[in-house]
Amino acid sequence: MDDGIEALSFEEALLELEQTVANLESGTTSLDASLELFERGQSLAAYCGRLLDKAQLRVEQLTDDGEIVTLSPPSQVQ
Template structure:
């Protein structure tokens, strides 16, 4: 824990975030520790969201012609 957040993979950041949530939910952490955990958890959440946004931007949708055959790709449009 407390590795630089920028160096964590999405999976590692998510695992650490899950551990932080469990620790906070347990109620065993002191106030100071809870504040530190919350701040780190928020940064991990932001990191995960950034990684997901980047992945989504890389997804491409396949374009089909009138006969349903693939003819190319276009950027993924969410929503």
């Protein structure tokens, strides 16, 4: 399936993920449509996670004095 997620910016993917969740929570979609939305949402969430991991790595490596600064991982929100 060519889902085009890799072409999205982080902000675009996050917005689509939020809209997908809202559609699923509305309860107005059919079972088949809900399954497709769920799969798309899983892909979007994984993509956003990868982009955040890359951004965190860059922040850890970029400091004014050239030293690597390790950031604390964000708290796990459930």
